[in-house]
Amino acid sequence: MSTKGGVAARVYALCEPLAEELGLAVWDVQYQKEGSEWVLRIYIDKEGGVGIDDCVAMSHALDPVLDREDPVPQEYVLEVSSPGLNRKLTRPEHFEAYMDEPVRVRLIRPLEEGTRELEGLLIGYEDGKLELQLDEETGVTLEKKELAWVCALDDIDL
Template sequence: MSSQIKSIVEAMLQPFMDEHGFELVDVEYLKEGSNWFLRIYVDKEQGIDIDDCGRVSEFLSEKLDENDPIPTAYFLEVSSPGAERPLKKPDDYRKVIDKQVFVTTYELIDGLKEFEGKLLSYDEETLTIQTRKKKVNIECAKIASARQAILF
């Protein structure tokens, strides 16, 4: 059900996003405690601001009210993906080549499940990270989560 709602919301939003120069980074529909949340993460080249989030929220609220695809009560949240942006789509990875990333895997690779370092390369099958100690090749199918990392 969650993936179906995600697809419906993405289809509703994409024309609006394209028209306004926004990028739909991610859609989440999940339960936390007793509450359901529909979270929309948006961005644009110059960065997203509160007014942009408000416009997306207002548009989506109207569309959801018209079509009513979600059978339960939920909270709608629209925000930027943040500085440590999640990497979900191939273009997300391509945009951060030569930048710091943090990747977790479903299974051990060289005895580890967490890797942080510079993303050296990416194709839709494998990515290569230069950690402090060595280069690590990770099959994309083994990635549990990935995000851009900020160095302090």
């Protein structure tokens, strides 16, 4: 088992070539404890959307690689799915792909006036700083460390 990077980073590296062979892209990999179980969640994507057959194919391709490489230190549940319509943006390339698109941001701590969620156009992301245009007159810059999550809002016109 490799010791460089966390479990999610190691599994992401294992997933990328497999996904490419299947005509898919890896959107994200999460490894977290949920209740008493560890869950390894692989989010895949492709032009036109992901179906159940894509998830099954990725799971079947990944199982023997995970068994051979053993990147996960304990028992876990493997889930392969689509990131969904309101997908969470977690990597720099996600923010780049959704530039000038509507997003929803959830803050770890509320702003002074008590607001904890914001919606606006993503107009910048650099060096861990996210810029949102909330309306025609109001913009805000937030540090990544202030964010609980950011998700795309593909179905909203701001």
